[in-house]
Amino acid sequence: MEEHFFQCPYCWEEISMLIDYSVPNQTYVEDCEVCCNPILITATISDGQLESFSSESIEQ
């Protein structure tokens, strides 16, 4: 597990989360620890490195 820092798409505060580098493709929803809005997280792991990461707001 590696800690990854990113900006919340709602409040723009920098938050962090733990990413499991043993799972190649990950998509899940995480609540922002500052504003509590749901963030759609998409991460791709390649050769033990974080290849891509995106944090998007979930449209109502």
Ligand SMILES: [Zn+2]
């Ligand atoms: Zn937030």
